[in-house]
Amino acid sequence: MNNLIEVENIKKNYHTLNGEIEALKDVSLEVKEGSFVSIVGTSGCGKSTLLNIIAGLEDKTSGQIKFKKDIKIGYMLQEDALLPWLTVLDNALLGLKITKEEDTEYVKYLLKTYGLEKFMDKYPKELSGGMKQRVALIRTLATKPDLLLLDEPFSALDYQSRLKVSNDVYNIIKKEKKTAIMITHDIAEAISLSEEVFLLSKSPAILKKHYDIIMKERSTPIKNRSLPEFSYYYDMIWRDIDEPI
Amino acid sequence: MSQSDFIKKYKRNKRFIKVMQFLILLSFIVIWQILSSTNVINSFIYSSPYNVFITIKNLAISKELFTHIFTTLSEIFISFVLGISLGLFIAILFYECPTLAKIFDPYLTVLNSLPKVALGPIIIIIFGANTKSIIIMALLINLIVSIISIYSGLKETDKVRLKMFDTFKATKWQKLKMLVLPSAYNSIIASLKLNISLTLIGVITGEFLVSKSGIGYLIIYGTQVFNLDLVISGIIILLVISYILYKGVILLEKILIKTY
Structure with a gap:
């Protein structure tokens, strides 16, 4: 198996008192080891549901998910979800504390590497939004996941910090050689960060289209935005979103 | 200016x-x-500051004053601690088993609105004319409110943080210990203030019904022998005790409450 994870014909129905609701109709996708991919789609299309199913936080109705090996999955949420009563160091250690693999040295190393050394003993309220998001990423990275799931990780930030933080997060993920699946409704963000983009249809979702994002001079997300291929993919995905299935 | x-x-305004x-x-x-x-x-009915002073002085000389204060304070202390710890325990139980909370919801509502004094006579018959009945009376009054206020504090735990714990496959116990209780800490501390006032009401009501000692007893005894000096002295002692306890809890809250 060449891919780290293969998602096959995932279907998800919810039960409510007003009847059954179809959230995901039929979604299949493959993610290569070491790649950064994005899943885009309009809000409410079932992106988060898909991510939750991959993470094992929700059950699927049918379909299957194959992993290359027994992999560890890390999850990064929309909000940093830091605990205000813990220091930055203790917050970054929280994941390991829960999984009972406390490794203070490794977490300190990560904080040091990603510019948070001076803030280890500070509390979250003393940090900027971007720094908090970095601590949240380190909390997840500390558990040494093989696959990172990013659930709209920058959507709580203002536009300016969004660009900068997405750049930071991308660099960290690449430096740590992690495979990542990000969901976002921001097409520009998806193109600038990913090597592949999966487009989901409106709910109940099916996989509408798949794009290999090929950029000759690919570099950091911010710089990618000014490459000629960027606007090419941007226009194409926008056009495809409105296209009927 | x-x-x-x-x-x-x-400063002038404050002074x-x-x-x-x-x-x-x-x-x-x-x-x-x-x-x-x-x-x-009529000073026989309305007493007077001088008479009150003399009454309290005599009670103090005979050491009776301290016995009564001690009785009431220890009843307050026991009921307060029991109310908070039982309230916390039941609130956690409800939080962990929402179905249980839903089953008991109408009973809590009814018990909360019932004037608990009405249960006094039954309590005396069941538990006897002793301290136990007084504590049960106080618990009836403070427990329901403690459960409700602590439970709603626990329920306010941030949903995103709960999900974050789920992504690390945290157990229920880990979530409770590392997230839910620390999140609700301040609202639990704030419920102490409400609890102390209710405990006082409960203890004095209980003492009115059964006691052989305590400030409530002093007031009721004074009424029975028509010694209004004693009644008003009792009320004034109670006033001082309530004020000190209330201020004490506020001070405790100031020390314990955390700002992030």
Whole structure:
């Protein structure tokens, strides 16, 4: 198996008192080891549901998910979800504390590497939004996941910090050689960060289209935005979103 | 207006309030004394500051005063601690089993709205005319409110943080210990203030019903033998105790509450 994870014909129905609701109709996708991919789609299309199913936080109705090996999955949420009563160091250690693999040295190393050394003993309220998001990423990275799931990780930030933080997060993920699946409704963000983009249809979702994002001079997300291929993919995905299935 | 003028004005206003507060108390005592000394009011019924002073002094000399205060305070302490710990325990149980909470919801609502004094006679029959009944009475009054306020504090735990714990496959116990309880910490501390007032009501009600000692007993006994000096002395002692306890809890809250 060449891919780290293969998602096959995932279907998800919810039960409510007003009847059954179809959230995901039929979604299949493959993610290569070491790649950064994005899943885009309009809000409410079932992106988060898909991510939750991959993470094992929700059950699927049918379909299957194959992993290359027994992999560890890390999850990064929309909000940093830091605990205000813990220091930055203790917050970054929280994941390991829960999984009972406390490794203070490794977490300190990560904080040091990603510019948070001076803030280890500070509390979250003393940090900027971007720094908090970095601590949240380190909390997840500390558990040494093989696959990172990013659930709209920058959507709580203002536009300016969004660009900068997405750049930071991308660099960290690449430096740590992690495979990542990000969901976002921001097409520009998806193109600038990913090597592949999966487009989901409106709910109940099916996989509408798949794009290999090929950029000759690919570099950091911010710089990618000014490459000629960027606007090419941007226009194409926008056009495809409105296209009927 | 300069900054120093502002501070001066602020301080002056604060001092004025303190002085006025003291003057109201002082004039109340003075007028009360004058009215009873000049027989405008019947001092047998309305007592007088002097009589109250003498009554309390005599109670103190015979050491009886301290026995009564000690009885009431220990009943308050036991009921307060029991109310908070049982309240916390039941609230956690409800939080962990929402179905249980839903089953008991109508019973809590009914019990909360029932004037608990009405249960007094039954409590005495079941538990006897002793301290146990007084504590049960106080618990009935403070427990329901403790459960409700702590439970709603636990329920306010941030949903995103709960999900974050799920992504690390945290157990229920880990979530409770590392997230839910620390999140609700401040609202639990805030419920102490409500609890102490209710405990006082409960204990004094209980003492009215059954006791052989305590401030509530002092007041009821005074009424029975028509010693109104004793009744009013009892009320004044109670006033001082409540004030000190309330201030104590506020101080405790200030020390314990955390700001992030």
